[in-house]
C-alpha cells in the first residue's frame with residue numbers, strides 16, 4: 001500500500017496527472033538508505049532564484065546601493081542547496097533547495113533541478129511575505145482554529161469542526177513544506193531520492209520539521225529515519241500540476257502540507273482543495289455548511305466513480321477499506337448512486353461534444369446539475385454550472401447563461417480557485433455572453449440562426 005497520494009483528477013484536468021498513483025507506488029516504499037544527510041555547508045550562500053533578479057542585484061552591487069525592496073526575490077534565497085544526485089538516465093541533477101525564511105520563517109524545502117527551483121522561486125510568495133501572512137495557522141497560530149484534531153475510530157487522527165463553518169468559508173491554507181519534482185522518482189534510484197527527501201525535511205525550521213515527522217505513516221511499522229520520511233511523504237502528499245509557465249509540463253509535483261495532511265477521506269466530502277502557484281499555497285474551503293462535531297473531509301480520489309471502483313482504488317492505493325457513508329449505505333441506495341454516476345458520465349460526454357451531431361441542449365445540462373445535487377457532489381457542482389452556462393448561451397438564451405456563469409464562478413472560486421481557467425472564462429461570459437465563443441453555437445452549427453436544419457426539412 002505504498003505510494004498513496006491525493007489524486008485530483010476530478011477537477012477539469014481529467015487526464016493531466018502524468019504519473020498515476022501506481023507509478024509512484026512502484027518506486028516508493030520498501031527499503032531506503034540509512035544516512036541522514038547533514039548540513040551542506042552552504043548556509044547563507046545559496047544561489048539566486050530568477051536570472052532577471054540576479055541581474056538587478058549585480059548592478060546594485062556595482063553601484064553600492066542596497067537591493068530595491070520590491071524587485072526580485074530575497075538574496076541569497078536558498079539557505080541550503082545540497083545534497084545533489086545525478087540521474088542515472090539523463091543529464092539531470094536533482095538537489096535539495098531549502099529556504100528557512102520562506103513564509104515568514106516557516107520555511108520550505110524543494111527537491112528538484114536547479115532550473116526548476118529557479119522557476120518556482122519566481123513565485124510572488126518569495127518576494128512578498130505579506131501574501132502568505134495569514135496562511136499556515138497550524139504551527140504559530142494567530143487566529144483560533146475552526147477544528148480540533150482528534151482520534152477517529154478506524155482512521156487514525158482527523159479534524160473535527162468545533163464551530164459552524166459555512167459553505168465557501170476558508171478552513172485552512174498551507175504553503176508548501178516539502179515540494180518534490182516528480183522526475184526525482186523517475187530519474188533517481190530510490191536510495192538517492194529518499195536521501196533527498198530526508199535532507200529536505202531536516203532543513204526545515206524545528207517546529208515545522210516536527211510537525212512533518214509527526215504525520216501518519218498509515219501503519220506503525222519500524223523504519224529507519226529515511227524510510228519514515230519516505231512513508232510520510234507517500235501517505236500525505238498531494239499531486240500538484242505544473243503551472244502554465246513551467247517549461248516542464250509533463251511532470252508535476254508531490255507536495256506535503258502538514259496541517260491539511262490531517263484531513264481524512266470521504267467519497268462525498270464537505271471540503272475541497274486547490275493549489276495556487278503564485279502563493280505556493282493549498283487552500284481548503286467548505287463546499288457545504290459543516291456543523292460542530294462533523295469531521296472535515298476531502299476526497300482523495302475522483303469522486304465521480306461507481307462504488308466498486310472507489311473502494312478498489314482506495315484499497316489499492318491508500319490501503320484502507322472505505323467506510324464512508326456513501327460506500328456503506330444499503331444496496332438499493334448504492335445502486336441508485338451508481339446509476340446516477342453512469343448517467344453523469346454519459347451526459348458529460350454528450351455536453352463536451354461541440355460537433356454538429358451532438359444532442360446536447362440546456363435540458364441536458366439541467367439534468368446534470370440535478371444529478372450532481374442528488375449525488376451531493378458539492379465540490380464538483382461548478383462543472384455542471386459551466387455546462388449549463390455554455391448550453392444556454394449556445395441555445396441563444398443569454399440571461400440564463402449569465403445566471404449559470406455566475407453560479408459557476410461563485411462555486412468554482414472555492415474549489416478550483418479564482419485563477420482557474422474555467423472560473424475566468426465564466427466571469428467573462430457573465431459580463432458579455434454575446435462575445436463568448438459559445439454564443440448561438442448549437443444553433444449555427446445546425447444550419448444557421450432562424451433557418452431550419454436540413455435534417456428537420458428531410459423529416460417532414
Ligand SMILES: C[S@@+](CC[C@H](N)C(=O)[O-])C[C@H]1O[C@@H](n2cnc3c(N)ncnc32)[C@H](O)[C@@H]1O
Pocket residue numbers: 004154155156157158215216217218235236261262263264265266318320321322323324
Ligand atoms: C493524509 S492522512 C490523513 C490523516 C491521518 N488519519 C492521520 O492520522 O494523520 C491519510 C491516512 O489516513 C487514513 N485514512 C484517511 N481517510 C481514511 C478513511 N476514510 N478510512 C480509513 N482510514 C483513512 C489512512 O491511514 C491514510 O493512509
